[in-house]
Amino acid sequence: METTSQAVAQAPAAEDGQQVPSARRAVDGYLRAPFAWYGLDEAFTGPRWLMQVGTGADGTVEYGSIGHGDEPSPRTEYAAGNDEAKEKFAVVVTVAANPVRRSPDGTGLLEATSVSSAAWLAGVGLLSFARPGQLDHSLRDDWLEQQTETAWELADDLTGPAWSTLSLPVDGALTSFHYRESEFGWVLAGSTQAGVHVGAYGRGMSAYGLGFAAIQDITAYA
Template identity: 45%
Template sequence: MTSPAQPTSRQAESSSAPIRSHAPIIARAAEPSARDGHAAFLAAQLPWYGLDAGWRGERRLGSLCADVDGTVQYGSLLHGDAPAGRPGGDPQRRAVTVVTMAPLPRRPALRPDGTARGFVEASTVASAAAVAGIGLVEEQWPWHLDVAVRQHWMDQQRELAAQVADRLGDLPWRLLTLSVDLLPQVFHYRESEYGWVLATATQHCFLAAYGRGVSAYSLAFTRVSLADYDA
C-alpha cells in the first residue's frame, strides 16, 4: 500500500444483489462513550482478545461496529500511545490495535427502516484483514492535503486495503507464527509504509491487529479482561 489506488466504480445496489463483503466494515465504527463503554463491549459477548501480560503500556477500549439489528460485527482494543492531534505529528508513536471479529454467517443487509437491500457475505479472515488495513490507513491520513483531496485519498486507500485483504495468499502477505492463548498460531502478515497488519482465524473468532512503532514479531495475544482497559 505504497501509493493511492486509482478510483474505482461501485456497483449499484439492488434488492437482489449481494452486498460486497467488505462494504459494511469500510464505514467508521462507533466509539462507545466513557459511561457505557464497558457495558457495550460486554453485551457483545465476543471472546475479546488483546496483547498478553508482556505488554506494559496503556490499554483502552476502542470502537464497536454493529449491524442495523445491533449484532456486533467486531470491536477493537487499543494498546499504547493515543493518536496524535495531527496524523503523522508523532513519528515516535508506539501503538497496537487488536481486532476481534465475530464469525457471522451470510445475512440480509438491512436499512435503518428494517427493509433488506441485499446480503452481507459471511465474515472471513479477509474481512478481519480488511478492517485492520483500513484502520491503519485511517490513522495516517495526509493532513497537508486539501480537505476534498484528502477525502478522495482516503476513499482510494480504504478500497485498496480491502482489495489487498482479498488476496491473502499473494504478496505482500506472508505467514508469521505468533502465540495466541499460549499456543502457536499462523497469521497472514504484511508491512507497508504506514505500519503492519496481521490476521488469522481462531476457534472462536477472527483475530486481526495493526500497529506501528512496535515489532509484530514481539507480540503475543490472549483473551483479556475488559476491566484492564480504560473506557
C-alpha cells in the same frame, strides 16, 4: 460487512475510582458482544484502552478494537520517516466468525465474516492514523478513498505477494497470521480456536514480538 461503527473513546475515571457515566457507556458496547474479546497478552505491560465497536443492522456487536501503547490522534499528520509522528501503538481487532446468514427482515443474506474481514478492518484502521501532511483537504479525501479501496483489494487476496506468513502465540498456541508492512505501519490477520478472527495494526511496535490472548475482564480497560 454490513455494520455500523460506534465510537467509544476511552474516558477517565472519577477521582474516587468509580467509573464516570461516559466510561460506563463505552464499555457497555463491548459487554454486549456474544464473543470473546482479544488483546495483547500479559507480556505487554503498557496502557490499554477501548476504541470502538461495530454493530449489525439488528444492533448485534460484530467487531471491535482495543488499543495498546500510545494513543494516536487521527488529527496527527503522518509523514514517512518522521519519527515524531510514529507513536508506538498496536490495535487488536476482534471479529465475530459469522457464516452467511439471513438479514433481520428475512429478505436477503448478510455477508459472512472471514479472516479477510479482519484484514480489511485492520488495514482501514491503520489508515485512520496515517493522514499525509503534504496534501490539502480535498486531496486527502481522494487519497483516503483510494487507500481504502487498496486495503480492500489486499484483504481480498491474502495469498497474494503483498502478504507473508507470521506465527504468533494466541492463548499460548502458535497461530499463523497473514502479515504485511507499508510506509504507514503493519497489518496482520488470522483466526483463533475460540471462533473469532483477529486483526491487528500498529506502528512503532514490532509485530514479531507480539502475542494475543482472550481478555478476561473488559471492564478493566474502561
